[in-house]
Structure formats: structure tokens, C-alpha cells
Amino acid sequence: xxxxxxxxxxxxxxxxxxxxxxxxxxxxxxxxxxxxxxxxxxxxxxxxxxxxxxxxxxxxxxxxxxxxxxxxxxxxxxxxxxxxxxxxxxxxxxxxxxxxxxxxxxxxxxxxxxxxxxxxxxxxxxxxxxxxxxxxxxxxxxxxxxxxxxxxxxxxxxxxxxxxxxxxxxxxxxxxxxxxxxxxxxxxxxxxxxxxxxxxxxxxxxxxxxxxxxxxxxxxxxxxxxxxxxxxxxxxxxxxxxxxxx
Amino acid sequence: xxxxxxxxxxxxxxxxxxxxxxxxxxxxxxxxxxxxxxxxxxxxxxxxxxxxxxxxxxxxxxxxxxxxxxxxxxxxxxxxxxxxxxxxxxxxxxxxxxxxxxxxxxxxxxxxxxxxxxxxxxxxxxxxxxxxxxxxxxxxxxxxxxxxxxxxxxxxxxxxxxxxxxxxxxxxxxxxxxxxxxxxxxxxxxxxxxxxxxxxxxxxxxxxxxxxxxxxxxxxxxxxxxxxxxxxxxxxxxxxxxxxx
Numbered sequence: 001x002x003x004x005x006x007x008x009x010x011x012x013x014x015x016x017x018x019x020x021x022x023x024x025x026x027x028x029x030x031x032x033x034x035x036x037x038x039x040x041x042x043x044x045x046x047x048x049x050x051x052x053x054x055x056x057x058x059x060x061x062x063x064x065x066x067x068x069x070x071x072x073x074x075x076x077x078x079x080x081x082x083x084x085x086x087x088x089x090x091x092x093x094x095x096x097x098x099x100x101x102x103x104x105x106x107x108x109x110x111x112x113x114x115x116x117x118x119x120x121x122x123x124x125x126x127x128x129x130x131x132x133x134x135x136x137x138x139x140x141x142x143x144x145x146x147x148x149x150x151x152x153x154x155x156x157x158x159x160x161x162x163x164x165x166x167x168x169x170x171x172x173x174x175x176x177x178x179x180x181x182x183x184x185x186x187x188x189x190x191x192x193x194x195x196x197x198x199x200x201x202x203x204x205x206x207x208x209x210x211x212x213x214x215x216x217x218x219x220x221x222x223x224x225x226x227x228x229x230x231x232x233x234x235x236x237x238x239x240x241x242x243x244x245x246x
Numbered sequence: 247x248x249x250x251x252x253x254x255x256x257x258x259x260x261x262x263x264x265x266x267x268x269x270x271x272x273x274x275x276x277x278x279x280x281x282x283x284x285x286x287x288x289x290x291x292x293x294x295x296x297x298x299x300x301x302x303x304x305x306x307x308x309x310x311x312x313x314x315x316x317x318x319x320x321x322x323x324x325x326x327x328x329x330x331x332x333x334x335x336x337x338x339x340x341x342x343x344x345x346x347x348x349x350x351x352x353x354x355x356x357x358x359x360x361x362x363x364x365x366x367x368x369x370x371x372x373x374x375x376x377x378x379x380x381x382x383x384x385x386x387x388x389x390x391x392x393x394x395x396x397x398x399x400x401x402x403x404x405x406x407x408x409x410x411x412x413x414x415x416x417x418x419x420x421x422x423x424x425x426x427x428x429x430x431x432x433x434x435x436x437x438x439x440x441x442x443x444x445x446x447x448x449x450x451x452x453x454x455x456x457x458x459x460x461x462x463x464x465x466x467x468x469x470x471x472x473x474x475x476x477x478x479x480x481x482x483x484x485x486x487x488x489x490x491x
Contacts, residue, residue, distance in 0.1 A: 148301065150318045
């Protein structure tokens with residue numbers, strides 16, 4: 001007997017964790033969690049937990065990496081060895097190198113990098129706990145950390161994944177759905193501009209499904225964006241309260 | 247086209263905290279096809295909307311809209327008064343850390359008259375870790391900023407105390423038309439020099455006053471985005487120093 005595929009869509013139409021197909025996992029966002037970084041954010045999509053730290057703009061090192069007209073964005077997406085149930089080797093894998101690249105390109109679309117020529121902006125994305133949707137949570141965390149660092153941005157980027165499990169389009173797939181599902185479509189959205197800055201697709205979706213999926217993604221991004229805005233606002237409100245108590 | 251057009255319809259309140267991508271205003275009768283960025287004001291215009299590009303506080307003055315960022319990096323400009331820390335010594339120049347992405351250069355010929363690298367050892371004049379008060383002589387984004395100490399009061403800092411603050415809060419320490427700066431100097435009787443890169447050089451009559459001054463500066467730094475800060479600092483200083491209001 002081999003390992004059985006779990007029931008991803010239950011008889012009542014709900015998913016393995018009890019969500020409706022178009023329901024997000026609970027999202028939590030904290031801003032300014034690291035003191036040494038210029039900007040930082042901790043983003044949780046359910047059990048997925050990602051920390052992002054931004055340093056810079058600072059001197060781009062090594063020197064040859066600096067560009068005369070704009071800032072170099074360096075992004076490292078990394079999964080901590082303890083983030084998965086089986087230890088993950090801390091060395092960067094092919095997958096992590098690819099994700100670092102696509103997240104960098106997504107962020108380059110919103111950062112006004114020409115303001116800081118010859119400098120470097122470093123973004124570190126550390127997955128603390130992985131349960132599906134780490135690149136989307138990482139993208140959200142990175143853009144909020146950039147905003148927290150005071151780097152001029154066109155918009156905050158919200159990442160959200162659409163999946164297909166047992167023929168049903170679902171929002172924000174978790175680890176099991178990712179493993180056993182038929183398709184995974186992570187999308188990075190700039191909600192105010194209505195632009196897509198990251199788009200990937202694993203598996204097969206029909207044209208119609210992509211359209212419906214994107215609609216779901218935009219709706220979800222809107223909600224996550226509200227939480228992100230609230231979190232950025234709260235950082236400064238909290239400062240006011242702390243001062244009052246002194 | 248400028249943001250001062252009378253047809254600007256502002257959607258936010260003065261002193262409101264905004265985030266990147268927040269819509270601040272609608273412009274009637276104008277439509278920008280391409281994104282137009284105004285970096286000094288931290289806004290950009292796309293279509294008929296004005297957006298913020300940073301986390302900051304809205305400032306509306308004479309129907310002009312801008313955003314004051316809550317966090318920022320110091321970017322040198324010519325003629326800025328800065329305070330730097332010597333971070334490296336070479337044969338004919340010092341490299342100075344001015345809390346900016348660009349490392350500043352202080353040429354030795356600027357400090358030592360008749361400089362000759364065969365005779366003069368730069369470490370005898372300025373060593374690593376020394377604070378210098380200087381002016382930005384040249385900076386054009388293609389070359390690193392060059393500092394000068396030629397000028398009144400400029401040079402090595404040998405007494406007093408240097409306080410470090412965030413570069414984004416410097417404007418608040420100075421205040422509108424220097425109101426906060428005047429308040430601090432008048433009430434504490436300290437001599438203050440504010441470097442726009444986020445260092446403040448203070449010379450105080452005694453340690454106790456210095457302590458109060460540093461705490462007042464920290465207060466300004468943490469509450470920079472609040473209304474009525476000048477009054478609050480005034481009462482804080484009065485209560486700590488026992489000076490009449």
C-alpha cells in the first residue's frame with residue numbers, strides 16, 4: 001500500500017483546511033520587527049511565515065555590481081533549514097535562485113531606483129515556516145519592508161497564489177494543496193495601479209480559468225493590501241502610544 | 247503642469263499618514279499618460295491622480311501637496327553642512343562616513359596648508375573615528391561627494407557631544423523658520439550645530455543640561471510626525487531645567 005492522496009475538496013465543497021475555495025488563510029502583518037534593518041516586515045499567510053529585511057540604499061558591494069544610472073536591487077529568497085518538516089539544506093537551491101530572480105524583477109517594477117544611482121538595495125527574504133505560498137508571502141513582506149525602509153515605491157506589491165485542486169479553482173493554496181493539486185499560479189499585484197508584476201504558472205489552466213483566477217487574485221490582493229496599509233500605519237501609531245506611557 | 251493647479255482636488259488631510267500608492271488628490275483637466283515622478287515632493291502623477299511614493303506625512307501648504315517621509319536616506323547636495331566620521335586614511339585624502347550611500351572624500355590639501363605627502367602624515371591631523379564638521383564642496387552623482395573644511399567654524403570637532411538622529415528628522419529639529427532650533431538653543435543655552443545628514447553637535451554648559459537636551463532631541467525624533475511638538479518640547483525643557491516659560 002502506498003501513501004494515499006488526501007481528500008482536497010470535501011463533499012460539502014470546502015477544502016482540506018475547511019476554507020471555501022475563494023477564502024484566504026488568515027493574514028497577519030507586522031512592520032518594523034528588526035532593529036538593525038532599515039525596514040522589515042513579518043508576513044503570515046496561515047501557517048506560512050516569512051520575514052523580510054531591507055538594507056539600504058547603501059554602497060553597492062562588490063563595486064562592479066553598482067550601476068551608474070540606478071540602484072542595484074539584490075534579492076535573496078531563502079528557506080530556513082527548519083522551515084520545512086524535513087530539514088532543508090541551507091545552501092541556495094535552483095528553486096531559491098529562481099524565486100530570488102522573479103521577486104527581484106517584480107520589485108524592480110515598483111521601486112524608483114533611479115533616485116539612488118550607484119547604490120545597492122538589499123532585500124533578504126527568509127522563510128521561517130513553509131506551508132505553501134512562500135514566494136507570494138515573501139513578495140508581500142519584501143515590498144512592505146521596502147516601504148518601511150522609506151524607499152520610494154510606486155505601490156506596495158501583494159503576492160497571492162491561485163491553485164487548482166480536484167478541478168476546483170482555489171485561492172491561496174496551502175502546502176498540501178500545492179503538493180497534490182493540479183496547478184499553482186502565483187501572482188504579484190500592485191493594487192493601486194492595477195498592475196501585475198509577477199506571474200507564474202505551474203501546471204495547466206484553461207484560458208477561462210486564468211481569467212477567473214486573476215479576478216480572485218485581484219479581489220484577495222485588495223484585502224491583503226488593507227491589512228498591509230493598516231500595519232504600516234500602526235507602526236507609527238504604536239510609537240505615539242509608547243511615548244505617552246513614558 | 248504643476249501640482250499647484252487650482253483644479254487640484256485634495257482627498258487627504260494635512261498631517262495624515264500615507265503609504266506608497268495612496269491616492270492623494272485628483273487633478274481635473276489634466277491626464278498624464280506616462281508616470282510623472284516628483285522626487286522632492288515624494289509624489290507621482292499618473293492619469294489624473296496624484297499618489298504618494300513613501301510612507302510619510304502629508305503636508306499641504308498654499309494648495310501645494312507634498313509628502314514628508316518618515317524614513318529616508320541622506321543624499322548629499324552641494325553646500326550642505328554635514329558632520330562626518332573619518333573612516334579611512336590614504337596618502338592624500340581621508341574618506342569620511344556621512345551616513346549616506348556615498349562615501350565622502352576630504353582632500354588633505356584642504357586641511358593642511360602646503361600639503362606634501364612626503365612630509366605630512368594625515369593621521370597626525372585627523373584619525374579614524376574623529377568627527378569633522380564640513381561642507382559638501384562637490385557632488386554630481388557620478389563621483390563621490392567631496393568635502394571641504396574651509397569656512398567659518400568648520401573642521402575637526404574637539405569638544406562637546408555629537409548626537410545621532412535619523413536624517414528624516416533633521417527638518418523637525420530645525421523646525422519652521424528655525425523655531426525648534428531657536429527653542430532648543432535659547433532654553434538650554436547650548437550651542438548646537440545641525441548637520442543635515444543626521445548628526446547634531448552640542449556644546450552645553452554642563453552635563454545635566456546636555457542630558458536634558460539629548461532627551462529632548464530623542465523626543466523630537468520619536469514624535470516627529472505629531473502636531474504641537476514645539477509646545478511639548480518647550481514644556482518638557484521647562485520642567486526639566488526649571489526655567490520660566
